[in-house]
Amino acid sequence: MNKKGQALIEFVIVVPIILLMLFAIIDFGLILYNKCGLESKLNDVINMINNGDSEDKINKFLNDDASTNVKYSVILDNDYKTVEVYTSLPLITPGLNKILDNPYKIEVKRVIYEQ
Numbered sequence: 028m029n030k031k032g033q034a035l036i037e038f039v040i041v042v043p044i045i046l047l048m049l050f051a052i053i054d055f056g057l058i059l060y061n062k063c064g065l066e067s068k069l070n071d072v073i074n075m076i077n078n079g080d081s082e083d084k085i086n087k088f089l090n091d092d093a094s095t096n097v098k099y100s101v102i103l104d105n106d107y108k109t110v111e112v113y114t115s116l117p118l119i120t121p122g123l124n125k126i127l128d129n130p131y132k133i134e135v136k137r138v139i140y141e142q
Contacts, residue, residue, distance in 0.1 A: 050120040058133060061116055065097070065135045069112045072099055073139060076110065103141075111136045 068089060075085050089097040089112070102109040113134035118124055 047120065047122070051123060054118050054120045054123060057116060058131060061114065061133050062135065065112050065114065065133060068097065069110065069135050069137055072112060073110055073137060076101070076108070077139075106141055108139050108141050109136060110139060 071088065072085055075088065085099065089099060097112060097114045099110065099112045102111070111134055113132060115130040115132050117130045118127060123129070
């Protein structure tokens with residue numbers, strides 16, 4: 028019996044599955060990391076809105092590093108403001124775009140009371 032050939036076949040079958048799992052873990056980690064970063068930026072944007080800063084200053088703050096393209100929107104509803112900060116992240120895992128949109132939109136929202 029040739030055990031080397033059997034090990035090679037098993038390796039060829041298992042490696043793509045392990046690589047897909049590894050890339051999916053990396054993608055979900057990047058999504059979580061970027062979502063936490065957006066939560067932090069959302070807190071700062073809300074403070075800037077409450078201080079009366081201009082829209083240009085807020086956009087400059089959000090896009091201070093050139094690697095990200097972060098946008099925000101404010102929706103008024105009577106006494107409430109919905110502040111949303113969002114960006115998109117391209118996925119690296121092949122086939123994951125069948126489950127999630129590619130690029131994946133990461134968004135965080137907060138409703139604040141305007142007095």
